[in-house]
Amino acid sequence: NQYGQLICEKVGLDVPVYWDDTYEILRKGAGQYPGTTMPGYGQMILLSAHNVSHFRPLRDMEVGDIITFDTSYGEYEYEITEIQVYNELDLEKWVLDHILDE
Numbered sequence: 001n002q003y004g005q006l007i008c009e010k011v012g013l014d015v016p017v018y019w020d021d022t023y024e025i026l027r028k029g030a031g032q033y034p035g036t037t038m039p040g041y042g043q044m045i046l047l048s049a050h051n052v053s054h055f056r057p058l059r060d061m062e063v064g065d066i067i068t069f070d071t072s073y074g075e076y077e078y079e080i081t082e083i084q085v086y087n088e089l090d091l092e093k094w095v096l097d098h099i100l101d102e
Contacts, residue, residue, distance in 0.1 A: 004039070004071035006030060006047070011057040013067065021048050029054055039069045039076045 004017040021031030030049035037043040049055040069076045
């Protein structure tokens with residue numbers, strides 16, 4: 001079920017967000033990894049989407065840009081503070097470096 005929308009008018013980002021990250025969900029929009037918290041709790045949110053479709057506009061974002069996460073229970077703004085690009089094969093290393101160290 002869709003519970004939110006990621007929006008950044010500057011780069012044309014307007015993507016529905018769903019809970020879970022199955023193949024079916026990623027065909028429709030962005031999926032939230034079930035092991036992360038919901039927006040608004042001050043903790044890490046891990047979203048995934050295809051970079052050739054739904055997340056394609058992210059390549060035009062810059063540090064300082066704002067992404068609005070409009071959810072069914074509130075609206076949250078996130079400022080881009082750092083940009084890193086990972087290959088899908090690097091995901092395990094990223095998880096070990098970022099999530100397990102917290």
